Amino acid sequence: MEHSDYDVVVVGAGLVGAGVAAALAGTALSIAIVERAPPPPESPAWDTRIYAISPASVRFLESVGVWQALDPARIQPVRRMDVSGDAGSRVVFSAYDAGVAALAHIVESGAIQRALWRRVGAQENAVLVCPARCASLERDGKRWRLGLEDGRSLSAGLVVGADGRDSWVRGHAGIGATLEPYGDSGVVANFATERGHDGTAFQWFRADGILAYLPLPGNNVSVVWSTPEAHARELTALDPDAFAARVAAAGNERLGRLTPLTPAAAFPLAVMEVEHLAVNGLALVGDAAHAVHPLAGQGVNLGFGDARVLAALVREREIFRAPGDPAVMRRYERARREDILAMRLVTHGLQRLFSLPGRLPAAVRNLGLNFTDEVGVLKNLLIRQALG
Ligand SMILES: Cc1cc2nc3c(=O)[nH]c(=O)nc-3n(C[C@H](O)[C@H](O)[C@H](O)COP(=O)(O)OP(=O)(O)OC[C@H]3O[C@@H](n4cnc5c(N)ncnc54)[C@H](O)[C@@H]3O)c2cc1C
Incomplete structure (x- = not known):
């Protein structure tokens, strides 16, 4: 032996x-x-x-000589984060406000x-x-x-x-x-978009879960929809075009029509x-x-x-x-x-706050988001946390 x-x-x-x-x-x-x-x-x-690789992780990967070896054509810097609540509120973080070149970089695993x-x-x-x-x-x-x-x-x-x-x-x-299972699954898939994302990562806190569009180079996005398991099963059972239409509608058609690039896959959270x-x-x-x-x-x-x-x-x-x-x-x-x-x-x-049903929690979380957008210091703290 x-x-x-x-x-x-x-x-x-x-x-x-x-x-x-x-x-x-x-x-x-x-x-x-x-x-x-x-x-x-x-x-x-x-x-x-x-x-979404944070600036701290970029520095780590640089220190081990790996970041420099990645193909830059397949890396998308995130210049803005646009987060919406489920009752119309919105908060936008920008790399410019945070004084950095990018809030994160989107890279393939x-x-x-x-x-x-x-x-x-x-x-x-x-x-x-x-x-x-x-x-x-x-x-x-x-x-x-x-x-x-x-x-x-x-x-x-x-x-x-x-x-x-x-x-x-x-x-x-x-x-x-x-x-502790959340009872939710992350449904992931990539799409080509009708309109350009301009380096913006979008996130919607919705009654049926949290939907994120992460920008990829070109007019492409990677979508993660964290949603209750039954809904995730329903979404992954749809044919690719019907699923793309659901994702586009859930994201308020912000980037126009979506064309599927990969089949949807779901992971328990x-x-x-x-x-x-x-x-x-x-x-x-x-x-x-x-x-x-x-x-x-x-x-x-x-x-x-x-x-x-x-x-x-x-x-x-x-x-x-x-x-x-x-x-x-x-x-x-x-x-x-x-x-x-x-x-x-x-x-x-955040997950618990946004998964509570009812009008009062909805009002509180949307108030929270609008408040965050107006209070620069708090917003910057959140950005710092995201930057690692
Ligand atoms: C839907 C979803 C979306 C996500 N999105 C993000 C995101 O946007 N940003 C982010 O930072 N993270 C994200 N994550 C989390 C991310 O995937 C993990 O945190 C990351 O993969 C962890 O890396 P790891 O190396 O610790 O583990 P893993 O990637 O699980 O690697 C473990 C390795 O160990 C090997 N292995 C396992 N058992 C054995 C064994 N017995 N013997 C030998 N080898 C073994 C496996 O083959 C594998 O290569 C997401 C996760 C999910 C589910």
């Missing part, structure tokens, strides 16, 4: 796991990244998974993951173990021993669980998680909290560590924050070659708790 020793084993080479490995490039630490499947291949069609993989693949201190599935995880003195289904085993002083919301690592490390972000020599990052409502489009940004902070703490102790040191784990837990909690409270609170 083949066995290898590493300083760090990362399980999951999604955006966040690959981000941790890339952020440890150039160190003396040896890293293995275990992943069950490679990223989707390049395609001229737009990915259905599109992220696959493009970032492929660029991260190329980066990690060229990294001298890292190996990608793919395809591979985990079979066992045991504590062995001060190290972890990870067994793979094909009989290989790897040991490390630090295991990073970056294996998504249903994290195998989290379960096998005995870290509890509470998953839930908020998830974990008991610990780190235990003895094991840290959770990305969706393995938290799930928030996609209404703020911050899931992957929180994950990049985890990757940046964990890698920085590990780098500080590089000379000791003890990346899973209890002090590193404690500092990671402390550093990330607050950011994750703040994001959960904001997204959860």
Whole structure:
């Protein structure tokens, strides 16, 4: 049976796991990244998974040499956010008001993951173990021993669980998680639009959920409609043209007629909290560590924050070659708790406020939006939160 020793084993080479490995490039630490499947291949069609990458995440991706490697023709800067309540109120945030070039950048998930993989693949201190599935995880003195289904085993002083919301690592490390389903699904699809979006991201807080149009290069948008599961099933069962007409009507025809580019897909939405972000020599990052409502489009940004902070703490102790040191784990837990909690409270609170039926909640939330538009300081605070 083949066995290898590493300083760090990362399980999951999604955006966040690959981000941790890339952020440890150039160190003396040896890293293995275990992943069950490679990223989707390049395609001229737009990915259905599109992220609003915050300026803080852009800086992180720049620091690991990945942002520069992305094709600029497939990146759309967001210059304005136009948010409407369900009784006619509206708030507009602009990059100009916030004194930045863009509030966020819309990028395809696959493009970032492929660029991260190329980066990690060229990294001298890292190996990608793919395809591979985990079979066992045991504590062995001060190290972890990870067994793979094909009989290989790897040991490390630090295991990073970056294996998504249903994290195998989290379960096998005995870290509890509470998953509270919203009873909503996110329905996603891409469309060509009749009118130009001018770099504006639109969001409508509606009685039947939250609808977002994220601008893509050209006259194209990526749509996320977070809506009760029964409604999501009804929407995904429609033929593509009928679905496009529903999405256009729900967005008040703001960009005119919509032409479908991809079929609609639905994902169940839930908020998830974990008991610990780190235990003895094991840290959770990305969706393995938290799930928030996609209404703020911050899931992957929180994950990049985890990757940046964990890698920085590990780098500080590089000379000791003890990346899973209890002090590193404690500092990671402390550093990330607050950011994750703040994001959960904001997204959860907004989601709850906008899902309450009745005229009074509708009046309150619309008053809230108009108030926000008039109070510059508050608006700027919200923008700062979005900018990370
Ligand atoms: C509808 C919807 C819209 C969203 N929109 C946005 C948005 O606009 N902006 C945003 O920031 N976020 C958004 N998110 C959230 C975003 O998708 C996640 O936060 C992000 O993908 C998390 O990345 P990750 O690397 O932590 O996990 P994942 O992307 O889940 O990656 C986990 C990786 O681990 C691998 N893996 C899993 N188990 C194992 C195992 N046992 N062994 C080996 N490998 C394993 C998987 O193959 C995968 O590659 C959205 C989510 C949804 C559902």
